[in-house]
Amino acid sequence: MKKILVTGGAGFIGSNFCNLSKNKYEIIALDNLFLGDKRNLTPGIPFILGDACKTKDLNKVEPVDYVVHLAGTSSAPMFMGDDLVKGYMNSIESFMNVLEWARKNGAKKVIYASTSSLYGNNPLPLTEDQHVTPLNHYAVTKEVYEHASACYNRVYPEMDIIGFRFMSVYGPNEEAKGVYANLISQFCWDMARGLSPVIYGDGSQTRDFTNVRDVVQGITLAIETDKKLGADVFNIGTGRATSLNEIMDALKKAFENPVEATYIENPVKEGYVQGQWADITKIKEVLGYEPTVKLEEGIKEQVENIRLDRIRQTSSDSLR
Ligand SMILES: NC(=O)c1ccc[n+]([C@@H]2O[C@H](COP(=O)([O-])OP(=O)(O)OC[C@H]3O[C@@H](n4cnc5c(N)ncnc54)[C@H](O)[C@@H]3O)[C@@H](O)[C@H]2O)c1
Structure with missing residues (x-):
């Protein structure tokens, strides 16, 4: 059974991924509960209270095959006022730390959350090849993720780092x-x-209101594909x-x-x-994604x- 670490596993998308995948994969959820709630996780899913910014916390997890990185400062208002620097630090530091931990522990892929906010008010429909125009600090952190992934993957091509630009995700x-x-x-x-x-x-x-079950579908397809995706990014939405x-x-x-x-x-x-x-043409063609809900x-x-x-x-x- 594939072994997967889900950072931000007690959060909204993370817990849905864990709960819906627990019979398919060996899941370990890690969360510092800054915004998550352990009650989101189905009883029995292994949970580690830990900070993805800290290697010592990630080291509490045995090496895994895949990391789904959903921890981070998850929306634009969390960067307001005095929270600005902490917002950046939490997102960027956790991401880079997770990449390093995953590579050093032999993970095959890291799958991470980017965002549709990168597109700002771009012309519709939003396509991955558009020039991105982040309108807030939150979106800037995700642009950093994408650039850092491309750079990291050039140096360490053995580990794929796949980004998903989630649209507006809703669900339990x-x-x-x-x-x-x-x-x-x-x-x-x-x-x-x-x-x-x-x-x-x-x-x-x-x-583009997207049910979280379809987001889980997209992440699962990225885990399962045999295609070498490098540091590619995909929209996940309904179209x-x-x-x-x-x-x-x-x-x-x-x-x-x-x-x-x-x-x-x-x-x-x-x-x-x-x-x-x-525009969800790319994820449909490359990963076989089809919105279902x-x-x-x-x-x-x-x-x-x-x-x-x-x-x-x-x-x-x-x-x-
Ligand atoms: N929900 C959406 O519509 C949406 C859209 C686009 C992108 N995203 C991205 O998807 C990811 C997950 O979003 P979500 O909606 O589930 O948000 P969320 O806030 O519910 O989940 C993030 C989880 O990460 C945890 N966390 C934060 N910093 C951490 C750290 N340093 N170490 C360990 N855990 C930490 C929080 O406690 C929380 O449980 C985020 O990166 C977010 O930016 C979400």
Whole structure:
């Protein structure tokens, strides 16, 4: 059985990967619980409380075949104000440390999270060969990951380092992200509490809302492929732009007592992404990826699994 270390394994995407892969692979989840929640993991999945920035913590793990690196400072607001330097340090240091640890321990591949935020307000659909235009520090850290991977792989070509530009990912286990969670989660939680979801502008802005199960599919395909991918990067999305108004329509169908949205003037004056829609031709052709979860189905599941008691009251203080 392939042995896989998942950094950020108690987080949103990491825990979904661990839970859905536990019968297929020998999984070890590592997380410092800065934002993750151990309860996200199915009981029985080996868990190490550790910091991916620290080699001594990674050394608590036996050598593995693959590393799925999802630890890091996972959204743009976490780089605000005094958290800026810590945000950068955590992301870049953990990534470089994981690459070094993985190579020195003979791993075949490192698969890591990049982001669609790299594209800023590029023309749609977003293709991997576009010039990237990060609009915030978070996106810059992911651009660093991609450049560092290319450089690292030129020096050490024996280990593939594959990056995924996740679009807007939604699904279960986002409660620990609190205010940093995806809009679908935030809207669900608001409606479950009888509150009106707040939409910036007229709700016509779009995102390529991608169910986390399809993200897990993409990562799994990258693990399984025999192709030598070097330091390649791929979009993972649905290939479809969905507006916030469409999300509200789906949510209203899923709730017995739906609450209408409140529309306010967009307070974000700079760097707001108006549209997001991935071209997924490359991942389809190279890895055989095909999105499987329909939005209505994913939203219905989400509504059926709301756990308001687990929502973390996050603030930027949590970075310290
Ligand atoms: N969720 C999305 O829509 C999305 C989109 C694009 C990219 N990404 C990227 O995917 C990755 C996973 O995102 P997520 O949504 O699951 O976020 P998340 O915050 O839930 O997961 C990150 C996990 O890493 C842990 N962590 C942070 N720093 C760590 C460190 N130094 N050592 C060990 N653990 C550490 C946190 O505790 C958390 O559990 C992130 O790199 C994020 O930037 C996410």
